Amino acid sequence: xxxxxxxxxxxxxxxxxxxxxxxxxxxxxxxxxxxxxxxxxxxxxxxxxxxxxxxxxxxxxxxxxxxxxxxxxxxxxxxxxxxxxxxxxxxxxxxxxxx
Numbered sequence: 001x002x003x004x005x006x007x008x009x010x011x012x013x014x015x016x017x018x019x020x021x022x023x024x025x026x027x028x029x030x031x032x033x034x035x036x037x038x039x040x041x042x043x044x045x046x047x048x049x050x051x052x053x054x055x056x057x058x059x060x061x062x063x064x065x066x067x068x069x070x071x072x073x074x075x076x077x078x079x080x081x082x083x084x085x086x087x088x089x090x091x092x093x094x095x096x097x098x099x
Contacts, residue, residue: 005098008098009094009097009098012094012097014090014093014094014097015094017090018087018090018091018094021086021087021090022087025080025083029076029079029080032076033072033073033076036069036072037069039065040062040065040066040069043062043065044062051065
């Protein structure tokens with residue numbers, strides 16, 4: 001692919017739609033991930049008494065939140081898996097336009 005092909009693809013409406021849709025998903029997902037991730041150390045240091053309370057047998061709120069982070073990663077991964085199919089379809093459109 002030469003520079004002219006790259007510029008034609010970059011400025012095409014299909015590629016711009018792909019970039020827009022990816023940003024629309026990735027930016028909020030990353031912001032949510034980091035905020036959810038950083039709330040655990042912050043909540044443990046600022047609300048230690050609450051995070052040490054038990055809510056289910058021997059499980060404390062701190063441990064529950066830590067386990068919830070594993071679930072959050074799986075859920076975001078599954079959502080991205082399905083979103084990637086949409087992104088791949090748009091990429092295929094771009095490839096077909098190129099040929």
